[in-house]
Amino acid sequence: MDYIKKYIMSNVRLKILSLLLACMLWFATTYLGESRITMAIPVQLANLSRNCVTRSVDTREVLVTLNGPLSLLKNVKSGDVTLVIDVSKAKEGRQILTVRKSDIVVPGGIRVEEVKPDYLVLEVDRTVEKYLPIIVKLDEKLAKEYKVLSWSPQYVLVEGSKQALEEREGVETVPITGELLNGGNAVEAGLNTQDLCAKKVTPETVKVVLKKVGK
Secondary structure, three states: OHHEEEEEEOOOHHHHHHHHHHHHHHHHHHHEEEEEEEEEEEEEEEEOOEEEEEEEEEEEEEEEEEEEHHHHOOOOOHHHHHEEEOOOOOOEEEEEOOOHHEEOOOOOOOOOEEEOOEEEEEEEEEEEEEEEEEOOOEEEHHHEEEEEEEEEEEEEEEEEHHHHHOOOOOOOOEEEEHHHHHHEEEEEEEOOOOOEEEEEEEEOOEEEOOOOOOO
């Protein structure tokens, strides 16, 4: 017991100094040390002319490498870092836009070290309006039990890409399933507009009346 007490009390100043140095080293490493992280950030396009629509973008997100104090980096979330590219000067056709570090907004005290890829390929088309007939689609199971009696409206007004709409002859509904009927014969069906490059679709749903086969 005396030996342990003697060991603890000997060189007290040296032990205290060592403890202080260890604490300072831990603090410097945790809160002052520089580090880096890489995260995927979605690409946002802003200020596109009202007369234009985006047909395609080859890059939907970029990898951003951030540098800064570890104490700040460890609290960074994907929503804290944004990339907004101004496309107000974009014209019809295919074009290459540079992604600059200055386009990326980060929290204070953090720097953008690298961004990959540092460009994106954008295809822009002129906006037009076109009436397209609505094509009602039933899923395979429902089509064996029901047939389409009527639907309203029969046409939809689409505002979107000139090239895409010139090639389209109609707009299909999302496949109607038995679950949507909810015990009745009428259903509000949504429209499948994924490949239309549409800015606006009016109306967005269609009322479909079905009839049981054999009745």
